[in-house]
Amino acid sequence: MLPNRSPQRETMSEVTEAEVLQALRAVQDPDLHKDVVSLGFVKDVKICGPAVKFTLELTTPACPVKDQLKEQARQAVAALDGVETVNVNLTAQVKSSLGPSDLLGDRVRNVIAVTSGKGGVGKSTCAVNLAVALARQGAKVGLLDADVYGPNVPIMMGIEGRPSPGTNQKIAPKEAHGVKTMSIGYMVEDGTPVMWRGPMLHRALEQFLQDVDWGELDYLLVDMPPGTGDAQISLAQLVPMTGAVVVTMPQEVSLTDVRRAIAMCQQVKCEILGVIENMSGEVFGRGGGHKTAEAFGVPLLGEVELDPKIRAGGDRGEPITISDPDTEAGRRFAHIAGQMAAKVATRQIQSLPVLEV
Ligand SMILES: Nc1ncnc2c1ncn2[C@@H]1O[C@H](COP(=O)(O)OP(=O)(O)OP(=O)(O)O)[C@@H](O)[C@H]1O
Ligand SMILES: [Mg+2]
Numbered sequence: 001m002l003p004n005r006s007p008q009r010e011t012m013s014e015v016t017e018a019e020v021l022q023a024l025r026a027v028q029d030p031d032l033h034k035d036v037v038s039l040g041f042v043k044d045v046k047i048c049g050p051a052v053k054f055t056l057e058l059t060t061p062a063c064p065v066k067d068q069l070k071e072q073a074r075q076a077v078a079a080l081d082g083v084e085t086v087n088v089n090l091t092a093q094v095k096s097s098l099g100p101s102d103l104l105g106d107r108v109r110n111v112i113a114v115t116s117g118k119g120g121v122g123k124s125t126c127a128v129n130l131a132v133a134l135a136r137q138g139a140k141v142g143l144l145d146a147d148v149y150g151p152n153v154p155i156m157m158g159i160e161g162r163p164s165p166g167t168n169q170k171i172a173p174k175e176a177h178g179v180k181t182m183s184i185g186y187m188v189e190d191g192t193p194v195m196w197r198g199p200m201l202h203r204a205l206e207q208f209l210q211d212v213d214w215g216e217l218d219y220l221l222v223d224m225p226p227g228t229g230d231a232q233i234s235l236a237q238l239v240p241m242t243g244a245v246v247v248t249m250p251q252e253v254s255l256t257d258v259r260r261a262i263a264m265c266q267q268v269k270c271e272i273l274g275v276i277e278n279m280s281g282e283v284f285g286r287g288g289g290h291k292t293a294e295a296f297g298v299p300l301l302g303e304v305e306l307d308p309k310i311r312a313g314g315d316r317g318e319p320i321t322i323s324d325p326d327t328e329a330g331r332r333f334a335h336i337a338g339q340m341a342a343k344v345a346t347r348q349i350q351s352l353p354v355l356e357v
Helices: 017-024 066-078 123-136 153-157 198-210 230-238 256-267 288-296 308-316 328-350
Strands: 042-048 051-058 085-092 111-115 141-145 174-176 179-182 219-223 243-248 272-280 300-305
Touching: 017 042, 017 051, 017 066, 051 066, 066 085, 111 123, 111 230, 111 256, 123 141, 123 153, 123 179, 123 219, 123 243, 123 272, 123 308, 123 328, 141 153, 153 179, 153 308, 198 230, 243 256, 243 288, 243 328, 256 272, 256 288, 272 288, 272 328, 288 300, 300 328
Parallel strands: 051 085, 111 219, 111 243, 141 179, 141 219, 243 272, 272 300
Antiparallel strands: 042 051, 174 179
């Protein structure tokens, strides 16, 4: 029915909620391939004469296309007859992809390991920068340093000192740049070699998960130690995992190292969310990440170039995502964080029964 726009009419007919929802069905989430109404993103539609207000609740505050979705939703409703102003309130609710965990309870929604097939490729650098990038977008983020042999999180996040007691007789995580962290580095003297065997490592990880007052977290990132051994197995045994991100370097032509990392993830039934190519550029070349992703049928989340500023930021405890977010490298990390968050959301949505409304 066409609304009567005749000037003689005293009041123009108000648009209905059904019409607003129908218009919003034209707005598709490009990652989830469904419209925002079917996805249940549209909430609190309020119509007051020619003014329409509603909330668009996305699955992650780091959604790479959030501004685009908001604008499309605004335009779709603004095009309706009888609508003059549209107010879109953008929010996000990260869903849990985990079953309840004995160690973590139900307040940690996603656990993501940052791993690789070999040492020194930039796992810690990526873990730290992704954590900070997610937090900057408004997500609640934790970062667990699972490298008990060579913990780097304290230096890279610029955190010193011992953790203090928290609530519930737990340890309070130490926070910097909007991220809650825990590392064995807070407990040992500088330079003290940590020589632990498997069972002790397992116990340490268990304590970090169970005895730390993580509170509510959208994402708990875990910086894995080099190699594909005890820590990976322990972590997978201790908590349900959302997935792993595999960091590679561009020149990994043989793919052997990555194959090992991916095989380990498969062995412990941990899904690969994607691959990051780190240190690409003139020195090490480009394309290894792409090749790896293609060879293993996993997504390439993005590439980060070799940039002395990234190393310097890590050394002084100011990740580039906080010190220089608008540089190419800062933007790359933010992009990868968004891609990763979108993969987590996709995985979560796809595991739900489809509700046809
Ligand atoms: N994109 C980059 N550009 C410049 N330097 C980088 C980059 N990524 C990492 N680095 C530097 O390379 C070194 C190794 O990185 P990092 O410690 O993150 O690797 P890792 O995989 O965690 O190592 P390990 O296996 O020992 O835990 C660090 O000095 C870091 O600052
Ligand atoms: Mg490391």
